[in-house]
Amino acid sequence: MAKKAFAGIALLATAAVAMSGCAGSGADDASNTIDGDIKGEIKVLTWRTDLVQDGTYDRYVKEFEAKYPDVKVKIEAVTDYATEMQTRMSTTNYGDVIGIPTIKPDQYDQFLEPLGKTADFEDTYRFLPAASYDGTQYGIAWGGNANGVVYNKKVWEEAGITTLPTTEEEWLEDLQKIKDNTDAVPLYTNYKAGWTLTQSFGNLGGVTDDADAPITLAEDEAPWSEGTDVYAIDSLLYDSVAAGLTEDDPLTTDWEQSKVLIGTGKIGAMTLGSWAVSQMKAAAEDNGASADDIGFMAFPANVDGQQYAVIGGDYNLGVSKHSKAKAAAWAFIQWIVGESDYVEVQGMVPTVKSQPLPEALTSFEDAGVDLMEINPAPAGKEALLNTTADKAQIDLYGPIYRQKLVDIARGAADGDKDSYFAELNDKWGAAVESLKG
Incomplete structure (x- = not known):
């Protein structure tokens, strides 16, 4: 499913590469402006190939065209969206x-039509910073995700767990109860898929209540030290594996099968974003279990008793600079974000602030978990975190260093947590020092 590749990483990956090719603007006639007549033909490019295949987009087009009969919408699904768009946007023909x-x-x-002043959208929409520049808004997120843990409520209940963990110590105790009292794998790492191991990084900032966490990390010479976000995130994984609370052979994990396993109570938990909840619920129902068994909890950490969950937008929807029907394109974005049932069905955090949280996240409200957004990086530091990671040769948004972490924890590679964290700190610290000048 196309969704998986962007779910958690999109929350924090703010680095950008330069786009080559054209930088011209579209036509200047009145019908080609955001506030012009809502009419014409528009092409919508989407990474959600699954929504095209299952007919969801057909329904959306019919509903939108019923409201705006002077607009005709064509949907084009792009399988390898990120790569394909790099090529398409070197032309003037990218939808x-x-x-x-x-x-x-x-x-x-150079590529997008400005939608208006960011300040004018702040009372209505979440997740604005990622598509804002110099006070101007260029995109609106099509829903958002919260970071945390997807879990099977029935498994946790059968293990005798009555309250959800808010610390790593409680987390490990609970996983041990699952191991001792049920047949389920307490925590499934999804090691083999790779990208799944990166999902917990989306909790950066939520552990310490630091909305500037990406910059804090980028400037910290020893971030794998106790008391930091990344230390807590990676320790949770390492300590869970080292305690024997994960699958027996991580080399044979299977992402698609894991949906069925957690849905049917053979897995207790997986560290994923809230985007995964709808998929796990569907897998439960498709395999004779109850969708109600699937729940979502905050990352087990707190600051003075208060838990936080980092939320962030998925892809932002924007209007091409070269569109000949910009008003219609902008109307489609506003409709899909504010009037379609997308976020409700997908269980996502609504971009529109006035809309209620999805059912999967109402437990957050009940538990008093605060939702927090990461602040945009200061001017001049937008790419600092990624630059530092590249310099340190640590794939911060990738699986390699985390797979090694798992290998060390399970005894398949030399070292221990302290030695590996010291190694990471040495590399990171050298990169931070070299970039100071």
């Missing part, structure tokens, strides 16, 4: 409505 790919913020105006 009318797009999920904004990786573009440097100072290049937004």
Whole structure:
């Protein structure tokens, strides 16, 4: 499913590469402006190939065209969206409505039509910083995700667990209860898929209540030290594996099968974003179990008793600079974000602030978990975290260093947590020092 590749990483990956090719603007006639007549033909490019295949997009098009009969919408699903868009945006032909790919913020105006002043959207929409530059808004997120843990409520209840963990110590105790009292794998790492191991990184900032966590990390010479976000995130994984509370052979994990396993009570928990909840619920129902068994909890950490969950937008939808029907394209974005049932069905955090949280996250409200957004990086530091990671040769958004972490924890590689964290700190610290000048 196309969704998986962007779910958690999109919350924090703010680095951008320069787009080559054209930088011209579209036509200047009145019908080609955001506030012009809502009419014409528009092409919507989407990474959600699954929604095209299952007919969801057909329904959306019919509903939108019923409201705006002077607009005709064509949907084009792009399988390898991120790569394909890098090529398409070197031309003037990349659709009318797009999920904004990786573009440097100072290049937004070369490829995207400005939607208005960011300040004018702040009372209505969440997740604005990722598609804003110099006070101008260029995109609106099509829903958002919360970071945390997907779990099977029935498994946890059968293990005798009555309250959800808010510390790593409680987490390990609970996983041990699952191991001792049920037949389920307490925590499934999904090691083999790779990208799944990166999902917990989306909790950066939520552990310490630091909305500037990406910059804090980028400037910390020893971030794998006790008391930091990344230390807590990676320790949770390491200590769970080292205690024998994960699958027996991580080399044979299977992402698609894991949905069925957690849905049917053979897995207790997986560290994933809230985007995964709807998929696990569907897998439960498809295999004779109850969708109600699937729940979502905050990452087991707290600050003075208060838990936090980092939320962030998925792809931002923008209007092509070269669209001949910009008003229609902008109307489609506003409709899909604010009037379609997308976020409700997908269990996502609504971009529109006035809309209620999805059912999967109402437990957050009941538990008093605060939702927090990460602040945009200060001017000049937008790419600092990624630059530091590249310099340190640590794939911060990838699986390699985390797979090694698992290998060490399970005894398949030399070292221990202290030695590996010291190694990471040495590399990171050298990178931070070299970039100071």
